[in-house]
């Protein structure tokens with residue numbers, strides 16, 4: 001069971017979390033819980049590290065020493081509440097459960113979990129309450145798993161303990177057709193495939209950290225997403241994340257995902273000779289900048305080309321600094337940066353055997369006068385880059401156009 005920041009936001013909420021845990025224990029299950037920091041706490045800690053370190057220090061061991069503390073507090077508090085209610089429980093930190101990571105501080109990748117001690121404690125009838133988000137890097141320093149990383153802690157623990165299921169409790173009662181905070185008519189999906197969830201997460205839906213979904217897919221861990229804000233009940237609404245074959249309903253588009261945290265860089269006057277793209281993008285990869293949509297304009301032989309690409313807003317400063325360094329080597333004439341863009345994507349496993357989805361998406365946006373700057377596609381998603389001020393309009397329009405607010409059986413025929 002994993003409880004996110006809002007779910008453990010204060011002691012009253014932690015008491016409700018304890019009731020959720022108790023309900024599962026009452027069913028005779030052995031329970032491993034992992035918790036996030038209280039809502040807002042990690043942001044507060046990140047801000048303190050910026051002020052103390054004089055800028056972005058998120059790749060350093062001492063950043064992790066600071067930002068991992070929020071989860072230590074909530075794990076201890078939940079264990080205390082459970083004990084007060086007469087249950088056997090103890091708190092664990094990442095290093096104590098043997099959650100080993102690589103040395104990428106601030107965004108560490110889990111390498112393995114030495115779960116014998118934890119398993120022994122569960123077998124002895126103790127509820128384990130593990131601090132999410134944190135592990136131990138080679139050499140023994142505390143590491144953290146990137147923002148939203150408690151989801152990944154939960155799935156990794158479920159896989160290591162061979163758990164029957166991983167329940168992600170949050171402040172919504174499942175995965176919706178789009179962010180319910182943007183479109184009030186968004187609907188909860190009863191089921192969604194790992195593939196779709198992976199796309200949704202990586203395209204910016206906050207509800208699960210991308211890595212947690214990949215890990216669950218690789219280890220076959222079934223995930224349920226459900227609300228901690230309701231009192232526990234056996235028939236609580238939820239979303240099951242399952243293999244594609246297990247999904248009962250066929251739908252073409254399952255979800256619309258907005259992401260505002262995007263930026264666009266355009267390089268003008270790039271010499272049109274072999275090796276320039278390699279030079280640009282290898283350098284950016286070396287600077288740990290993830291690149292998304294790439295567009296290169298057509299150029300006649302001998303003429304220069306324009307290359308534009310998108311990236312996370314948070315990486316913009318690093319990318320621009322790198323590009324300034326290699327300006328002469330690459331030979332481009334100008335660089336433009338635009339933070340006023342957002343990416344809106346539609347996702348659905350049904351897309352690969354239906355035609356007309358892209359056309360319908362573009363028409364829908366054109367009808368609203370929304371200009372598309374970049375496009376990228378995969379088998380199960382289409383993303384467009386648009387001016388940021390149109391994000392909500394685009395999301396609502398696409399949600400309507402693909403019938404996501406309507407009953408699903410009606411929309412199966414809506415696009416052929």
Ligand code: ADP
Pocket residue numbers: 003004005006007036148169170171172174175176177178179180181205206207208255
């Ligand atoms: P937690 O603190 O529990 O980890 P998060 O804030 O990380 O919770 O994720 C839950 C939030 O994700 C919801 O409050 C919701 O606003 C947002 N969200 C974005 N897209 C979706 C979606 N398609 N379905 C459900 N929630 C979504």
Ligand code: ASP
Pocket residue numbers: 004005036037042043070132133146147148149150151
């Ligand atoms: N507390 C961490 C964060 O805010 C991890 C998490 O909530 O999953 O990113």
Ligand code: MG
Pocket residue numbers: 004148151206207208209
């Ligand atoms: Mg989260």
